[in-house]
Amino acid sequence: MATVIKEMLKNVDKELISEFQSLPIDIWDFKDEDVRFGTHGIHNYPAVMVYPISRKLLSIFKKYQPIKTLLDPYMGSGTCLVEGILADLDSVYGTDLNPLARLISRVKTKAIEPDILNEQISHLFYNLDYNFTELRKIIDKFDDYVRKEKKLDVTAKDGWGSNAVEITKEYLAMHNIDLYLPEISNLGYWFLPRVVLELQIIKNCIKLIENKDVRNFLWVCFSEVVRLTSNRRNGEFKMYRMDKEKLKTFNPNVLEIFMNTVQKNEQKMLEFYDAYSQKQKNTQVHIYNNNAMTLENIPDEEIDIVITSPPYGDSRTTVAYGQFSRTALEWLDMHETDSTEEELDERKIRAIDSNLLGGKIDKNMEFNLPSPTLREAYEQIKQKDEKRALEVYAFYRDLNESIRAITSKMKKNGYQCWVVGNRTVKEIQLPTHQILIELAEHHGNAYVTTLVRNISNKVMPLLNSPTNKTGQKVATMTNEHIVIIRKQ
Ligand SMILES: C[S@@+](CC[C@H](N)C(=O)[O-])C[C@H]1O[C@@H](n2cnc3c(N)ncnc32)[C@H](O)[C@@H]1O
Structure with a gap:
């Protein structure tokens, strides 16, 4: 040998x-x-x-x-x-x-061929458009349902703050929609009702992407958007929530923010791919x-x-x-991003x-x-x-x-x-x-x-x-x- x-x-x-x-x-x-x-x-x-x-x-x-x-x-x-x-x-x-950190690092270091990335993103955008059009009314009425019918203050710690998963499931069942939701105990404290639905629809569409590298790339985009559309105070590393007054007027356009992030990151990946293509070694x-x-x-x-x-x-x-x-x-779902990653819970x-x-x-x-x-x-x-x-x-x-x-x-x-x-x-x-x-x-x-x-x-x-x-x-x-x- x-x-x-x-x-x-x-x-x-x-x-x-x-x-x-x-x-x-x-x-x-x-x-x-x-x-x-x-x-x-x-x-x-x-x-x-x-x-x-x-x-x-x-x-x-x-x-x-x-x-x-x-x-x-x-x-x-x-x-x-x-x-x-x-x-x-x-x-x-x-x-x-x-x-x-490991997910971001994996994505940052994996050069994805531009044609493949672009084709998969087009697929995703098509799917998102279809789903958001189909569900638009149900998404838009959810905030009012929580506020007016359930009579809950969406900025409060209790009520929507602590029971968001149950309330969302109940609302979806009323409309015969089967949508998996993340089991986060204080989901509603960190996300407004409509935002929860929109994020979950986007997540479902990403899950359909078969190419693992592209999917991980999209998870990184999604991760950034989760933080940006949450009730967290922007620019803080620690978990501080926006104050109530700010939250009352907070109305993020989740789909638009997501699509912009994907498009911006596609350009970033292209820059990396160009530099990567000039390498001599693997x-x-x-x-x-x-x-x-x-x-x-x-x-x-x-x-x-x-x-x-x-x-x-x-x-x-x-x-x-x-x-x-x-x-x-x-x-x-970290365990789906790489075979070495375990399933996480809170x-x-x-x-x-x-x-x-x-x-x-x-x-x-x-x-x-x-x-x-x-x-x-x-x-x-x-x-x-x-x-x-x-x-x-x-x-x-x-x-x-x-x-x-x-x-x-x-x-x-x-x-x-x-x-x-x-x-x-x-x-x-x-x-x-x-x-x-x-x-x-x-x-x-x-x-x-x-x-x-x-x-x-x-x-x-x-x-x-x-x-x-x-x-x-x-x-x-x-x-x-x-x-x-x-x-x-
Ligand atoms: C200053 S940051 C590194 C930033 C990095 N140079 C970059 O450019 O993104 C320090 C990192 O150390 C990680 N870390 C802290 N303690 C660690 C440990 N005991 N083992 C491995 N990683 C650790 C943190 O999770 C964090 O991502």
Whole structure:
């Protein structure tokens, strides 16, 4: 049997540092760049690492090393994977515990032939038109039925808010319509009556599409539309509902929003397909539901480069990826999107955030992380608030595990590029870029360099209240660090 000889990587620290030093200081800001090029623009995701960062990093590293495999253990919406594909690597690996992130990543990385996509979309639009025309009166009268006949306030928590599934089923039965509905306990709290019906009709029509790649593409469009037509406050990652007054006048045209989204995304897919067509190689894409602290599906010592942006802190106090995705996940049948995906229920969806980095606090923990910088910040926070100190510790405890797991997947002399932000807790700054270096060195990595970037185009809450008192706001991150380390 022929043995496959792994290509060795050389230490190129000096060459890299000299190249980085020769670049303009603001090169990493990408202020005026269209960051939604191609499939990068098909779905919103919190704290996306804009694609020019990974594109630029890959182009530099490829000059000095024969990079063939890339891993992003916190892939989110799959930005780095797309760039790894366009950089003609052999294999790209991505993991994320958020099912919605995996769906978006699968769609973003799968180039669909334009003719096939267009034909299937035409089919879908034809079907939608037929169904919406047939059911128009029944759809339009549903709001009035709930308000006037059932005498329910559609903006209230109880009544429509908590019994939407039963009320909708009853209404449909009256009209002899058999329409499956998602079993979401507070469906009506998050969706107006007419919106529930319209979303479900669209969902049924998507289900009829046989081509799996096209269907998944449409699920991504649907996911975006579920969020946009829900009663959620727009532009928030957490689940906040619009206030009652706003809700009274909220009247989204679900079909129109959906069709516009599909058409916009078809263009985005076309841009990606064009770029994809110019590739020399067929890149293998591997997307897994792995914890970044274990990475069980990633082969050991196989990875040439890691480019990643981990969360800034735990979901509860920073960005809640699970909450951001919840409404869409409740509507989607995730297990039908890929053979590796399991069926989700409300309990599993609600548990996502607590499974992410720092989501589980150990009240009896003892500080034993190899980072003096973290210890100093931790002690200061502890003096002000013990519980917050424990939360902070839980995050870095998990980050440390993740660095250990990632390093075990790297080839010797493989580089890791970590894009991190330094957040403030209890008015004490946590210098994650420095903490990361100390933890990484402990796991057999050498520190190479740090690049700084201003985050003008990152979708992040720029202000928060570190004391959790309303009105007390301070500027949070305005810059990020790209920390580069090498496995020794
Ligand atoms: C800053 S986002 C990544 C954004 C991504 N770079 C992009 O461009 O879309 C961090 C991601 O880490 C994921 N995550 C957090 N903890 C994780 C863990 N323990 N294992 C795997 N993924 C995790 C979150 O679900 C989230 O998608």
